[in-house]
Amino acid sequence: SAVISQKPSRDICQRGTSLTIQCQVDSQVTMMFWYRQQPGQSLTLIATANQGSEATYESGFVIDKFPISRPNLTFSTLTVSNMSPEDSSIYLCSMGQQGNRFGNQPQHFGDGTRLSIL
Amino acid sequence: DQQVKQNSPSLSVQEGRISILNCDYTNSMFDYFLWYKKYPAEGPTFLISISSIKDKNEDGRFTVFLNKSAKHLSLHIVPSQPGDSAVYFCAASGTGGFKTIFGAGTRLFVKA
Numbered sequence: 001s002a003v004i005s006q007k008p009s010r011d012i013c014q015r016g017t018s019l020t021i022q023c024q025v026d027s028q029v030t031m032m033f034w035y036r037q038q039p040g041q042s043l044t045l046i047a048t049a050n051q052g053s054e055a056t057y058e059s060g061f062v063i064d065k066f067p068i069s070r071p072n073l074t075f076s077t078l079t080v081s082n083m084s085p086e087d088s089s090i091y092l093c094s095m096g097q098q099g100n101r102f103g104n105q106p107q108h109f110g111d112g113t114r115l116s117i118l
Numbered sequence: 119d120q121q122v123k124q125n126s127p128s129l130s131v132q133e134g135r136i137s138i139l140n141c142d143y144t145n146s147m148f149d150y151f152l153w154y155k156k157y158p159a160e161g162p163t164f165l166i167s168i169s170s171i172k173d174k175n176e177d178g179r180f181t182v183f184l185n186k187s188a189k190h191l192s193l194h195i196v197p198s199q200p201g202d203s204a205v206y207f208c209a210a211s212g213t214g215g216f217k218t219i220f221g222a223g224t225r226l227f228v229k230a
Binding site: 004006009040041042043044045058092094106107108109110111112114 | 120122127152154159160161162163164167207217218219220221222223
């Protein structure tokens with residue numbers, strides 16, 4: 001199966017700054033997703049990263065706060081902008097191969113980025 | 119509104135015994151269910167899935183049972199091994215364009 005590399009693995013950031021998380025897949029994939037896992041909570045979908053067009057955001061998430069890029073079928077970035085302590089979470093990218101936006105196939109996840117905001 | 123619930127945040131089991139992890143869902147439109155396993159500092163990895171047309175799916179030591187009328191599924195691990203100690207996420211999705219919804223996870227401890 002495809003290998004997903006996500007970096008950084010962790011970071012500690014100052015309030016008000018922004019951080020960009022990178023996700024690289026070793027083969028072309030149709031679907032890439034970004035999730036957030038807040039402490040003690042489930043994985044929550046932030047957005048679907050669309051190649052060559054604007055990402056599709058879920059309710060409660062906006063582009064100004066979480067801008068996403070996907071310049072090709074193997075790479076995507078998520079930026080967490082103007083960070084506050086409430087943004088302290090694990091951020092994960094994942095991939096799926098189905099054309100259906102959510103499909104009936106398992107996803108493959110990166111190892112996540114543990115972000116702490118001071 | 120939590121559409122997928124894992125009511126037990128943790129579970130402790132003796133090595134060699136059966137581990138049973140439970141999951142409840144509320145949306146009757148879900149028709150595909152998955153279990154993921156997550157070790158510390160790693161991303162979730164797919165473990166086993168089941169379609170709503172089945173009530174059981176087995177893969178080695180892992181079996182998932184689905185009770186559609188009760189909107190309940192469970193993961194059985196037999197026999198449990200110390201390497202099974204991890205967080206297990208239940209997830210549900212649907213072909214009708216429903217996104218995958220994850221539960222909050224259950225942390226399994228298998229004691230040697």
